[in-house]
Amino acid sequence: MARPRKPLLSRARIVEAAGALVDAEGLEAVSTRRLAAALGVSGPSLYNHFRTKDEILDAVADSVSARVDLSMFDPARRLDWREALHTWAHSYRDALSDHPNIVPVLARGPGRRPAGLRLADAVFGAMTEAGWPPAQATRIGALMRYFILGSAMASFARGFVDDETAYDPSDYPHLGQAHLLAEHQHEVDEGAFATGLAALLDGLALQYEAMRASA
Known part of the structure; x- marks a missing residue:
């Protein structure tokens, strides 16, 4: 045939x-x-x-979603919850950065999508196993998703035009160098993500320590 x-x-x-x-x-x-x-x-x-x-x-x-690495949440790896979230966040953002146009669909939530549900399950499971109360583990998963999806949806640096005459200093006295941001997109956007992620994890670590101390 x-x-x-x-x-x-x-x-x-x-x-x-x-x-x-x-x-x-x-x-x-x-x-x-x-x-x-x-x-x-x-x-x-x-x-x-x-x-x-x-x-x-x-x-x-x-x-x-299926391209996001979830191996850091495997109990056999014995990663600290903060280290696991840090590694996972970078893997998640890397997957989304290659496909930013699909982010609005992902932002609706996992619904019945198998890979999306496995992702949510892995994060929630790891947080509860680390000792976070279920309600707070849910909030952590939501917080991380908001941050990662938002960072992948668009480039902050490319939101400014590369015309040095576009931002009149009489109107925008602090944007004299804004026209240079686009050519430094990777440095600006990656640096912003790293800064924000560190701030989120630092704040969660303080909450975690306070929770353990009061237990």
């Missing part, structure tokens, strides 16, 4: 094509028509694998 000219349609192929479209053009670019054309199939055939476009975007988001 002759082989088909094109690979059979699958969920994985649809997610890959949708992810490439989101990365290149944003969420609004995704449609069944565009995906079908990219895959060389008819539009209705996509519905054999996904019921709606939102389900496709959920699957794309979950494929990004």
Whole structure:
């Protein structure tokens, strides 16, 4: 029997094509028509694998969550909770930084997405195992997610134009060097993330010490 000219349609192929479209053009670019054309199939055939476009975007988001390293929460590694959060936060942000256009979908929460749920479960489990009360462990997971997702959604440095005449000192006396930020995007954005993460973990460490002292 002759082989088909094109690979059979699958969920994985649809997610890959949708992810490439989101990365290149944003969420609004995704449609069944565009995906079908990219895959060389008819539009209705996509519905054999996904019921709606939102389900496709959920699957794309979950494929990004699946790239986040969770091994630091393995009890066998015996990492301190703070070290585990630090390592995980960098892995999470690295995964999101490669795919910033999907962040708004991830920001809705894990819903029923398997990789997203495994991520939430790993963080909550590690915090409760370290001695954090369940309610506070939940807040820590939420806090970290807000911070990481926000940092990956857009570049602070690229929010300023590189025209030195754009920021009149009579209107913005402290933005005389703002036009230089874009060319230092990596340094500014990475430094901001590192500074914020350290501040969050330092604050949590103080709370943890106070909690243990009062126990």
